[in-house]
Amino acid sequence: MLKLTDVTVNYASFTAIKHVNIEVAKGELVVLLGANGAGKSTTFRAISGISKLSKGEIHFLGIPIGGRAPDKNVREGIVQCAEGRKLFPQMTVQENLKMGAYVHRKQKGEIKHSLEYVYHLFPILKEKHHDEAGSLSGGQQQMLAIGRSLMSKPKLLMLDEPSVGLAPLIVEQMFQVIEEINREGITILLAEQNANAALSIADKGYVFENGEIVVQGSARDLLANDEVRKAYIGA
């Protein structure tokens, strides 16, 4: 479904990621592991079209999408849920969600349908749909950010560190929901530092270090891999 071939991204003279090869099949849940600054977010920015590729190509559903405008990518079904629960803090919960359906703004019926789906996934958002997004707690903000991404009806959902800064109990709920979204048929690319939790729900994973993929394999293999255990699980 998604294929990155030899992708390199430079920020001015600094190389953020180099020679990245990733393959994601339809319906899979793939995790990108790595420390801060290892290149996970840059990979996401490259896929969604915000950062330009210096080298390589990205194929989505068999079509090359390197250099395509981000809004076109969202219309075609690639959506990114940015790191750090970036919301529109002055807008209400419902307004935030409706912004997520921007590419479907003419289909009022579909928006209503997606809205119900998101409220079904996160009932707390329905309860608070009139509150300002900025007034929500950390976990709720993350739910809203994920919900807003789902409003665009993605085929591929990219989640950038959804567990960062959340209480352990909330993190557990969050991963349950991510699994549920994946079961409904949405392909998921998940960037995480919480390797244990991420690998427990993933099909396969890639480990980033200094902008390069150093280890890759099935989730089970990675969980058993000594290097990965040492670096990310601490056992």
Add this chain to the structure above:
Amino acid sequence: MKILTKRNAIIASIIFAFSFPLIAQNDYYLHMLTLSFIWAIAVYGINLLSGYTGYLSLAHAGFFAIGAYSLGLLTVKAGLNFWLALVCACLITCVIGLLIGLIALRTKEHFFAIYTLCVGYIIYLVIDKWEGLTEGVRGLIGIPAPGNIGPITFDTAASQYYLVLTFLLAVILVVYRIVRSLTGRTYMAIRNSEDLAQTIGISTMKNKLTAFVLSTFFAGLAGALYASFIRFIGPDIGSTSIMFDLLMYLLVGGIGTLSGPLVGTLLLVILSQNLQFLQEYRMLIFGPLLTLIIIFYPRGIAGAVFDWQSKRKDKQLPNVRAEIHIKAEEG
């Protein structure tokens, strides 16, 4: 039953505005208010771009001048009917705005402000130096007053006041509708974070450009009304000092708010008229006032009122708030 609701306050202000010519003792006050309404239209334009979309433009006095000169030249030199010239003036401003926007919007933040400042100055210079077209420093004289609409004429101060007031109300209504629609929220999303707006599928360039062109439309409309109201225009109306006056009205009233442009313009125009006797020393009052407002009320007077209202609401509903907080922590 509360009498002091927002709705009633708006209705009362509109009634007051319409009855003002009956109350006012002399034409001087009418003249002053009409002029400040014209400035307010331009400030609404700047607010749409700088307040809601987050792109601080310093070229809008230039667009104001383009609107004014288009109307002036079309009526004086081409002999066009006022209403047709008004429509053309707005269109000309929009077309020039579109071309400039295409280039200017490739820059961001302070670079955008500096770039548009230069554009504004270039527009001023073109008007000042192109004597063959604009008459240069001599200015354009004898611009006709607004033409009749059927039996309605616009030759008295009161009738011109009503004309400009109608335009102002229409502009406020249009801006209100934009800001409250998905389009307005799209602009705010861009102000919030362009990257984030892109990740949810907003074509930021297209939306920034429409915001830019719309805001030049309002500046051009204000300029055209100014030309037919004052009936003489010189290159000075496109100068940077006018630009900073407009910006000051916006900042004092409240950038990114609906009532800010009107409040700021009325307050400062009336204040500066009443401080005429101080001449240039007026700036000794405005300078510190502006600094204080920016430090303590970054969203101006309108923003300060909102904050005060929401604080009061918080006090009125302590129990409900506490409940929400408990729930939030549980969730």
